[in-house]
Amino acid sequence: MKLFRKLISLDEALKAVLAYAKPAETEELVFGDALNRVLAEDVYSPADSPPFDRAAMDGYAIRAEDSFGASPNNPVLLRLTKSQREKGKESKVEGVEIGDGECFSIQTGMALPKGSNAVVMLEYTKERGSELEIFKPVTPGKNVSFKGEDVKKGEVVLTEGKRLRAHDVGMLASLFKRSVKVYKRAKFGIMSTGNELLNPEEAEPYEGEKRIADVNSYVLAGLTEPIASSYKIGIVRDNYDKIKTAISGSLAVDSDSNYYCDGLLISGGSSVGKRDFIASVVEDSGELVFHGVAIRPGEPTGFGIVNNKPVFILPGYPVAAISAFELLVRPFLFAVHGVKEERKRIFAVARKKIPSAVGRTDFVRVKLLCKENEYFVEPIRVSGSGILSSMTKSDGFVVIEENKEGVGAGEKVEVVVWG
Amino acid sequence: MKLFRKLISLDEALKAVLAYAKPAETEELVFGDALNRVLAEDVYSPADSPPFDRAAMDGYAIRAEDSFGASPNNPVLLRLTKSQREKGKESKVEGVEIGDGECFSIQTGMALPKGSNAVVMLEYTKERGSELEIFKPVTPGKNVSFKGEDVKKGEVVLTEGKRLRAHDVGMLASLFKRSVKVYKRAKFGIMSTGNELLNPEEAEPYEGEKRIADVNSYVLAGLTEPIASSYKIGIVRDNYDKIKTAISGSLAVDSDSNYYCDGLLISGGSSVGKRDFIASVVEDSGELVFHGVAIRPGEPTGFGIVNNKPVFILPGYPVAAISAFELLVRPFLFAVHGVKEERKRIFAVARKKIPSAVGRTDFVRVKLLCKENEYFVEPIRVSGSGILSSMTKSDGFVVIEENKEGVGAGEKVEVVVWG
Numbered sequence: 001m002k003l004f005r006k007l008i009s010l011d012e013a014l015k016a017v018l019a020y021a022k023p024a025e026t027e028e029l030v031f032g033d034a035l036n037r038v039l040a041e042d043v044y045s046p047a048d049s050p051p052f053d054r055a056a057m058d059g060y061a062i063r064a065e066d067s068f069g070a071s072p073n074n075p076v077l078l079r080l081t082k083s084q085r086e087k088g089k090e091s092k093v094e095g096v097e098i099g100d101g102e103c104f105s106i107q108t109g110m111a112l113p114k115g116s117n118a119v120v121m122l123e124y125t126k127e128r129g130s131e132l133e134i135f136k137p138v139t140p141g142k143n144v145s146f147k148g149e150d151v152k153k154g155e156v157v158l159t160e161g162k163r164l165r166a167h168d169v170g171m172l173a174s175l176f177k178r179s180v181k182v183y184k185r186a187k188f189g190i191m192s193t194g195n196e197l198l199n200p201e202e203a204e205p206y207e208g209e210k211r212i213a214d215v216n217s218y219v220l221a222g223l224t225e226p227i228a229s230s231y232k233i234g235i236v237r238d239n240y241d242k243i244k245t246a247i248s249g250s251l252a253v254d255s256d257s258n259y260y261c262d263g264l265l266i267s268g269g270s271s272v273g274k275r276d277f278i279a280s281v282v283e284d285s286g287e288l289v290f291h292g293v294a295i296r297p298g299e300p301t302g303f304g305i306v307n308n309k310p311v312f313i314l315p316g317y318p319v320a321a322i323s324a325f326e327l328l329v330r331p332f333l334f335a336v337h338g339v340k341e342e343r344k345r346i347f348a349v350a351r352k353k354i355p356s357a358v359g360r361t362d363f364v365r366v367k368l369l370c371k372e373n374e375y376f377v378e379p380i381r382v383s384g385s386g387i388l389s390s391m392t393k394s395d396g397f398v399v400i401e402e403n404k405e406g407v408g409a410g411e412k413v414e415v416v417v418w419g
Numbered sequence: 420m421k422l423f424r425k426l427i428s429l430d431e432a433l434k435a436v437l438a439y440a441k442p443a444e445t446e447e448l449v450f451g452d453a454l455n456r457v458l459a460e461d462v463y464s465p466a467d468s469p470p471f472d473r474a475a476m477d478g479y480a481i482r483a484e485d486s487f488g489a490s491p492n493n494p495v496l497l498r499l500t501k502s503q504r505e506k507g508k509e510s511k512v513e514g515v516e517i518g519d520g521e522c523f524s525i526q527t528g529m530a531l532p533k534g535s536n537a538v539v540m541l542e543y544t545k546e547r548g549s550e551l552e553i554f555k556p557v558t559p560g561k562n563v564s565f566k567g568e569d570v571k572k573g574e575v576v577l578t579e580g581k582r583l584r585a586h587d588v589g590m591l592a593s594l595f596k597r598s599v600k601v602y603k604r605a606k607f608g609i610m611s612t613g614n615e616l617l618n619p620e621e622a623e624p625y626e627g628e629k630r631i632a633d634v635n636s637y638v639l640a641g642l643t644e645p646i647a648s649s650y651k652i653g654i655v656r657d658n659y660d661k662i663k664t665a666i667s668g669s670l671a672v673d674s675d676s677n678y679y680c681d682g683l684l685i686s687g688g689s690s691v692g693k694r695d696f697i698a699s700v701v702e703d704s705g706e707l708v709f710h711g712v713a714i715r716p717g718e719p720t721g722f723g724i725v726n727n728k729p730v731f732i733l734p735g736y737p738v739a740a741i742s743a744f745e746l747l748v749r750p751f752l753f754a755v756h757g758v759k760e761e762r763k764r765i766f767a768v769a770r771k772k773i774p775s776a777v778g779r780t781d782f783v784r785v786k787l788l789c790k791e792n793e794y795f796v797e798p799i800r801v802s803g804s805g806i807l808s809s810m811t812k813s814d815g816f817v818v819i820e821e822n823k824e825g826v827g828a829g830e831k832v833e834v835v836v837w838g
Binding site: 030031032035049050051054056108109110145149150151157158165166167168169170171172173174175176177178194196198200201203204211212213214215216217218219220221222223225316317318322344346347368373374375385386387388389391392395412414417418419 | 449450451454468469470473475527528529564568569570576577584585586587588589590591592593594595596597613615617619620622623630631632633634635636637638639640641642644735736737741763765766787792793794804805806807808810811814831833836837838
């Protein structure tokens with residue numbers, strides 16, 4: 001068994017982990033159910049959008065030429081088409097053709113009648129019976145949304161790897177694209193280990209005893225859910241056989257079981273202490289790819305493969321588990337689920353020195369401050385991965401690469417802000 | 420009926436809307452179900468966390484004084500406590516007291532035995548039978564996480580209005596805080612109006628016909644869901660009575676119905692055209708607070724109160740509906756649901772002039788570019804609120820206030836990035 005004292009760098013760990021990131025399977029979903037899912041195909045437009053030249057404003061479709069010279073004092077006089085004179089303004093546009101000096105009352109979004117090439121806005125007109133005064137000239141094309149102006153037939157409108165936002169789903173709707181191929185959400189089991197842990201949903205309310213709650217089940221599920229699906233396995237005691245059974249049970253090849261997972265995030269017991277069976281179990285059940293990464297917090301992080309499935313060994317302390325999740329698990333989940341977009345980062349000026357040792361990557365919780373169109377950042381507190389309040393008080397985090405000896409006051413850094 | 424041509428400013432509209440934003444009801448949730456919900460109370464810690472002085476590293480609990488002078492060449496020699504010598508290292512810490520020259524093998528997170536005041540890391544020790552060589556001195560408090568160091572009893576750990584992220588839920592777990600009070604998600608009905616609209620889930624795949632899909636049902640539900648719950652009412656035809664029945668039905672005082680909503684987002688038919696019944700229906704059914712806002716796109720936006728409930732009248736074109744949502748509906752929903760945090764903005768330098776007219780607020784879709792720790796931004800395209808691809812191609816938006824005549828190239832602007 002490799003001890004975590006032989007640390008590998010974050011870059012090496014990331015490379016090793018990503019080498020095992022097999023793309024998730026895909027599934028076909030009705031577009032209305034695909035919000036926030038990641039596209040597994042490029043989406044081509046089956047047609048021009050808009051599908052015809054249409055009015056971009058409420059008003060009257062006319063031949064632009066007929067309006068030339070119009071002014072408030074010298075309005076041009078047009079007459080409604082025969083169809084609208086006889087059947088009223090609700091009459092259909094189909095079959096209508098605008099002749100010399102004619103106009104057609106039109107609503108935003110309606111197809112332009114044949115012969116017309118512009119829309120004069122309602123505001124610049126006045127109806128007098130079946131005649132219309134126009135107070136302002138329009139140029140050809142004015143207030144018209146042309147066929148294919150938004151999207152051309154055959155054009156790629158959304159690309160593989162895009163997470164679908166509300167307006168992307170709207171685009172699919174507008175193209176009558178009933179279903180799309182997206183990446184399936186893999187199911188990751190979340191397992192906490194430790195003899196000391198209590199289930200905080202079952203334990204009685206706190207009364208001053210010396211108790212330690214299972215925090216990681218909630219934190220890791222919460223971090224996983226926006227990307228993959230999570231399954232809470234719960235607390236497993238520090239016992240080689242119990243942990244081995246729990247791992248092999250949830251990573252069984254038979255996918256009928258409820259407990260069946262595509263991968264595992266196991267926390268606790270990942271350092272070198274005597275009770276730390278997880279790395280040994282992983283090694284004995286499959287392959288331990290590495291154990292120990294030069295990140296802080298999160299050093300005792302490991303990764304292995306059991307039944308051809310990924311197993312992340314994460315630290316027991318929640319802050320260290322979150323650090324390892326952000327630095328290693330999230331990139332892995334992004335790769336598996338085809339997420340191409342990086343999370344948006346904010347650039348901010350360090351108000352104080354952020355210390356960091358060369359040779360390890362630091363995950364620093366920070367507070368953001370905004371002053372006159374500029375962000376400033378300061379580290380919350382460098383000590384102790386047991387300090388969960390360093391997370392709850394933070395706005396996000398800064399990663400200080402292993403070849404950097406901290407960040408000086410006044411230097412600009414990238415901040416990942418909590419979503 | 421007020422016509423939208425009498426535009427009010429975005430500030431006035433926002434003030435009017437927020438005056439009707441009654442805080443949502445609250446509910447008590449098990450903390451594990453409260454992810455992403457907004458706290459409706461300050462959460463106090465019922466106890467110190469950690470609840471006792473504990474080891475922050477794997478190693479040996481000692482009296483720091485005993486290690487003074489230790490070096491690789493001159494290790495200090497300590498002996499395991501009687502309990503560990505006799506019962507092994509798994510023996511409990513309870514009742515143990517460290518005497519002169521004694522040490523106690525300890526795991527990260529375990530309570531410190533009485534008499535000890537520091538932990539020497541495993542890495543700086545070597546066991547020889549029941550004796551221990553220490554190669555490096557530690558100061559008192561070294562590698563110890565003190566009682567209350569994370570959170571003190573009675574301290575406010577999470578404040579009202581905070582949206583609970585994974586680490587916040589973890590904090591609740593760590594405090595054995597079984598349930599918390601959060602704001603209930605109000606239920607907003609989403610209604611599309613228009614004779615031309617087809618339901619894109621029911622229509623046959625596109626075959627070149629001139630068809631217009633109902634896009635707003637999907638876009639508005641997608642924008643609403645992260646904050647409130649949405650209920651798709653579907654398409655209602657442009658008919659005064661049908662719209663009136665649909666509005667009064669979903670805003671009925673009797674809350675037994677499935678269709679019962681706490682508010683409505685109605686899109687389409689909100690401009691001044693003849694088919695635009697919504698504003699009249701709202702006025703006749705309750706109060707039309709305003710109709711027409713100096714925003715672009717999104718001018719024909721209105722707001723009213725029916726059965727004491729909010730009704731937003733949104734433009735039919737999706738881009739205009741999104742603009743009105745972001746500028747008016749989102750702040751309303753945030754106020755209702757107690758969301759105190761603003762969305763994080765990015766500051767970016769305009770690469771091109773972004774034109775805008777004084778007297779109206781512009782909602783400009785933009786593309787972000789990142790170069791050497793600096794963001795740059797350019798407008799996607801200023802034309803047409805019918806151009807949905809201006810949304811799908813964008814990274815976010817810039818709001819140009821009504822008193823600004825655009826943004827010059829080189830100026831810094833705030834960008835709201837799509838979540």
